[in-house]
Amino acid sequence: MASRDDIKFLNNPTIGRKRKKYCRFKKYGIKYIDYKDSEFLLQFINEQGKLLPRRITGNSLKYQKLVAVAVKRARHLAILPYVADLLK
């Protein structure tokens, strides 16, 4: 049993490892965030309609700021709510 070459680890070493976060705007080359696209902006807010932090979305600082501006514009135009319950 112990001499088998194909078994190197007892456990799969990739299982417990966290996937690395990345900035989707940098990765896919998105330069402009549309404030009228509510479906897209929903990814960056939580169930209460609050902005998600960078540590969760993985956005770079530059694009997190742009996301924040877009969400605030959308809120003004009633595309997104200021406060909500069970948004998703």
Added chain:
Amino acid sequence: MNQYEVTFIIDPVLSGDEIKTTGSTYESLLKDNGCNIVHVHDMGLRQLAYPINKKSSGIYYCIEFSTTAGEVISKVELALRRDERIMRFLTVKLDKYGVKYNEDRRSGKIVAYKKKDKKKPNDAATTVEKKEKVVEEVMVKAPSKVEEE
């Protein structure tokens, strides 16, 4: 020459013709003030995320225009503010990426984002399960190792 975009919400109580005339009045107002209208996007009746003036829906209108004189904007905004048919408005200056985005959107290169069917929550659930399994395995294996020694 700067490019701008003005989005406003028209009162849904108005009749279809009145809505169209309100949209076109602002179009002509911009034209009279020497603006070059790039595109007019009528987004139609939409549900509002929260009630405005006790109304839960509104007609969204978006006019994209370019001009060299920025003073036009204050004029248009004043007119919008005084107009009772307008519930909300927002004027935005578009940067070069914004201009390109709108062009691509019109030509159909960029499609509106659509949510994938619950792929992410499932993924998260499976990873959690896997983690639990790993913990269990470790728990089981640890005492057996001790025995072997």
